[in-house]
Amino acid sequence: MEYQLKINLLLDELTSCFRGTVLKDEPLKNHTYFKIGGPAGIFAVPEDTEDLKTVLKLIKKYETDYYIIGNGTNLLFSDEGYKGIIVKIGDKFNKVTKDGNKVTAGAGVLMSSLAKYLAKEGLAGFEFASGIPGYLGGAVPMNAGAYGGEMKDVITKVKCMDNEGNVYEFSNDEMEFSYRHTKISDSEYIVLEAELLLSTGREEDIMAVIKELNERRTSKQPLNLPSAGSTFKRPFSGYASKLIEDAGLKGLRYKGAMVSDKHSGFIVSFDNACCEDVLELMRIVISSVYDKFGIKLEPEIKIIGAKL
Numbered sequence: 001m002e003y004q005l006k007i008n009l010l011l012d013e014l015t016s017c018f019r020g021t022v023l024k025d026e027p028l029k030n031h032t033y034f035k036i037g038g039p040a041g042i043f044a045v046p047e048d049t050e051d052l053k054t055v056l057k058l059i060k061k062y063e064t065d066y067y068i069i070g071n072g073t074n075l076l077f078s079d080e081g082y083k084g085i086i087v088k089i090g091d092k093f094n095k096v097t098k099d100g101n102k103v104t105a106g107a108g109v110l111m112s113s114l115a116k117y118l119a120k121e122g123l124a125g126f127e128f129a130s131g132i133p134g135y136l137g138g139a140v141p142m143n144a145g146a147y148g149g150e151m152k153d154v155i156t157k158v159k160c161m162d163n164e165g166n167v168y169e170f171s172n173d174e175m176e177f178s179y180r181h182t183k184i185s186d187s188e189y190i191v192l193e194a195e196l197l198l199s200t201g202r203e204e205d206i207m208a209v210i211k212e213l214n215e216r217r218t219s220k221q222p223l224n225l226p227s228a229g230s231t232f233k234r235p236f237s238g239y240a241s242k243l244i245e246d247a248g249l250k251g252l253r254y255k256g257a258m259v260s261d262k263h264s265g266f267i268v269s270f271d272n273a274c275c276e277d278v279l280e281l282m283r284i285v286i287s288s289v290y291d292k293f294g295i296k297l298e299p300e301i302k303i304i305g306a307k308l
Contacts, residue, residue, distance in 0.1 A: 005166075052161060066084050074138070111144075221266065225269060227260070243262040253270070
């Protein structure tokens with residue numbers, strides 16, 4: 001069966017049985033922090049886990065490509081877009097429940113909102129994550145971290161769904177947390193929720209830490225320009241941003257993309273950059289740093305539909 005026909009059939013059936021939002025040819029630039037990306041064949045936002053099961057069942061039935069996104073903070077989509085279906089786990093999955101020092105939070109909870117909620121509840125240990133953009137569901141698989149803390153430090157278990165609609169729970173040990181990676185990082189598991197174990201503290205003390213960390217982030221990171229956060233992973237030796245700066249690349253521009261002149265670990269769109277602008281600048285940075293220091297930088301951002 002011709003691929004576009006599969007997409008059309010999937011769209012017709014999904015529209016008739018799906019309670020969430022379904023869009024055709026939705027520009028992906030509207031759903032990423034980079035503000036880059038062409039249209040998705042289908043863009044679906046489930047209302048709940050049953051809706052998610054429905055769309056996964058149809059994806060399997062019509063054998064179409066799919067990609068799961070959250071708040072789009074670390075994504076770079078191709079300018080041609082995505083021919084298959086994009087499924088967004090959004091703020092419908094934002095339920096938070098508390099049981100003593102344990103909190104269960106849905107995949108669609110903003111990290112910043114969760115940090116403030118925990119502070120008001122007098123629960124400490126999540127302050128490091130208060131400035132991490134995006135949803136919890138995206139932070140868990142990549143073991144997101146900042147200022148000395150990582151998701152592995154607070155997570156006790158994670159509930160996921162596989163591409164068949166089956167639900168599993170993984171303990172902290174079973175998640176196999178490592179630097180910006182877990183056992184589900186490159187799998188088809190979709191995070192539904194996570195259980196966190198926090199310590200007790202005073203709201204004013206916790207909020208003071210959050211305020212300090214957010215001020216540090218604002219002063220050092222180029223939050224005024226579109227980007228996907230830290231462009232490269234931390235190498236085994238040194239820091240990506242220092243290597244890039246020491247290679248004389250800070251502020252380097254390629255068409256609409258630029259190595260941030262505020263923090264060289266970020267590639268930003270300063271003039272309506274397209275995907276290829278960003279990729280070419282990444283290639284220049286990787287090549288230059290390797291030539292000068294013998295260290296090959298690896299992307300931390302996820303590149304979909306294009307090749308570095």
